Amino acid sequence: MPGANERALEKAKGLPADALILDLEDAVAPAAKQEARTRVCAAVAAGAYGRREVAIRVNGRDTPWHADDLRAAAQAGPDAVVVPKIGSPADVHAVERDLDAAGAPGHTLIWAMVETPIAMLRALEIAQASPRLAVLVMGTNDLANELRAQHVPGRAPLLTGLGLCLLAARASGKAILDGVYNDVRDAEGFAAECRQGRELGFDGKTLIHPGQVEPCNRAFSPSAEQLAEAAEIVRAWADAEAAGRGVVTVNGRMIENLHVDNARRLLAVDAAIAGRPRALR
Numbered sequence: 001m002p003g004a005n006e007r008a009l010e011k012a013k014g015l016p017a018d019a020l021i022l023d024l025e026d027a028v029a030p031a032a033k034q035e036a037r038t039r040v041c042a043a044v045a046a047g048a049y050g051r052r053e054v055a056i057r058v059n060g061r062d063t064p065w066h067a068d069d070l071r072a073a074a075q076a077g078p079d080a081v082v083v084p085k086i087g088s089p090a091d092v093h094a095v096e097r098d099l100d101a102a103g104a105p106g107h108t109l110i111w112a113m114v115e116t117p118i119a120m121l122r123a124l125e126i127a128q129a130s131p132r133l134a135v136l137v138m139g140t141n142d143l144a145n146e147l148r149a150q151h152v153p154g155r156a157p158l159l160t161g162l163g164l165c166l167l168a169a170r171a172s173g174k175a176i177l178d179g180v181y182n183d184v185r186d187a188e189g190f191a192a193e194c195r196q197g198r199e200l201g202f203d204g205k206t207l208i209h210p211g212q213v214e215p216c217n218r219a220f221s222p223s224a225e226q227l228a229e230a231a232e233i234v235r236a237w238a239d240a241e242a243a244g245r246g247v248v249t250v251n252g253r254m255i256e257n258l259h260v261d262n263a264r265r266l267l268a269v270d271a272a273i274a275g276r277p278r279a280l281r
């Protein structure tokens with residue numbers, strides 16, 4: 001949410017979102033940058049967002065605001081700083097150095113926005129640059145802009161970039177969040193893009209409006225059918241193992257240990273959701 005918008009910062013305290021990104025970059029006009037920085041850092045330091053992960057998106061390294069943003073964010077101690085337009089491992093190392101120099105607590109991780117053609121081509125190097133880098137965040141607006149691509153249903157012009165970043169995240173054990181959907185009134189288009197993001201393998205999606213939170217939670221939560229099937233797979237596998245068999249069928253489909261791993265992951269996601277306070281579900 002825009003860091004200069006007091007109403008949005010307040011509203012965020014009651015949103016059922018897993019994580020909040022308090023923005024100092026594109027959602028804040030140049031004249032409001034300083035005020036937004038003060039407001040956001042005070043809100044984070046006050047710790048009023050409960051169990052939601054809280055991140056501060058600073059301005060990019062090539063802007064006059066970056067150094068002051070990063071220093072102030074380091075002192076506020078959010079769960080993460082989100083850094084726009086990361087294009088190389090050197091960018092990640094520089095952010096890491098600056099966080100350390102500013103005395104950031106160890107729990108403040110780096111979320112890298114990948115949103116340029118060079119970031120797509122170097123996604124693996126970026127993802128592997130540091131253990132402190134925990135999440136890749138797709139910046140699909142900037143990416144489309146730089147590619148001179150159009151925003152179309154199905155996102156065909158962006159699929160190469162989305163796929164490269166997903167491969168990089170999975171190969172390096174990092175989380176990855178899909179980009180934002182700009183038309184806050186288009187519920188159908190938004191639902192389709194959430195579905196596509198989940199089918200592609202994203203861990204979640206970045207959002208820009210409170211009305212997008214619940215539909216997104218629904219899209220990224222395992223369905224009752226998926227959970228029932230996962231439980232059946234785990235049960236059938238345990239029976240097969242007890243009988244000394246390495247392969248089994250469930251509902252006519254072959255099940256091997258990789259399917260069991262995925263079933264266990266789904267059940268763990270469901271347990272994690274169930275374990276959250278009701279306001280966050």
Ligand SMILES: CC(C)(COP(=O)(O)OP(=O)(O)OC[C@H]1O[C@@H](n2cnc3c(N)ncnc32)[C@H](O)[C@@H]1OP(=O)(O)O)[C@@H](O)C(=O)NCCC(=O)NCCSC(=O)C[C@H](O)C(=O)O
Binds near residue numbers: 140142179208
């Ligand atoms: C998109 C918006 C400008 C729409 O604003 P508005 O028309 O004012 O929305 P509503 O009137 O429907 O708002 C209803 C209430 O919800 C609050 N609200 C609105 N947005 C947020 C929010 N993001 N977080 C929390 N609360 C929010 C309003 O204050 C209203 O409250 P109430 O008074 O109680 O009724 C606006 O939603 C907006 O500014 N969204 C965020 C924009 C943003 O953060 N942009 C930066 C991220 S996008 C990005 O990262 C792109 C990326 O870099 C890339 O390259 O792709």
Ligand SMILES: [Mg+2]
Binds near residue numbers: 026115141
């Ligand atoms: Mg961007």
